[in-house]
Amino acid sequence: MAKITIDGHRFDTQKAQRFDLDYWDGSNRHTGMLYRSSTGLWYVYTPSQWSNMHSWEIIDPTDALERYDRFLSDDDKAKIAELAGLDWE
Numbered sequence: 001m002a003k004i005t006i007d008g009h010r011f012d013t014q015k016a017q018r019f020d021l022d023y024w025d026g027s028n029r030h031t032g033m034l035y036r037s038s039t040g041l042w043y044v045y046t047p048s049q050w051s052n053m054h055s056w057e058i059i060d061p062t063d064a065l066e067r068y069d070r071f072l073s074d075d076d077k078a079k080i081a082e083l084a085g086l087d088w089e
Contacts, residue, residue: 006056011037019080021047021071030071034064036083047071062086 003012013035021032021044032047032054044059047068059067061084065077072080081087 004056006043006058019076021068023071
């Protein structure tokens with residue numbers, strides 16, 4: 001992707017660990033990306049079915065797992081929980 005700034009924090013998406021967010025709601029595909037920066041901050045390119053409706057935001061990994069549960073594979077959820085030091089089932 002690119003170098004971006006969110007709330008005064010600068011990120012390089014090419015250096016970050018990336019998790020694809022993907023969900024089919026029966027009518028539309030919603031896609032986005034969740035990232036973990038090299039400094040440990042988590043941020044998200046919010047899922048949308050529309051290419052112009054995405055936005056960037058910093059997110060807590062617990063909130064990301066709760067909010068995007070259906071968008072993530074079980075393996076990705078386990079990896080995110082491990083990276084964030086969460087006890088997640």
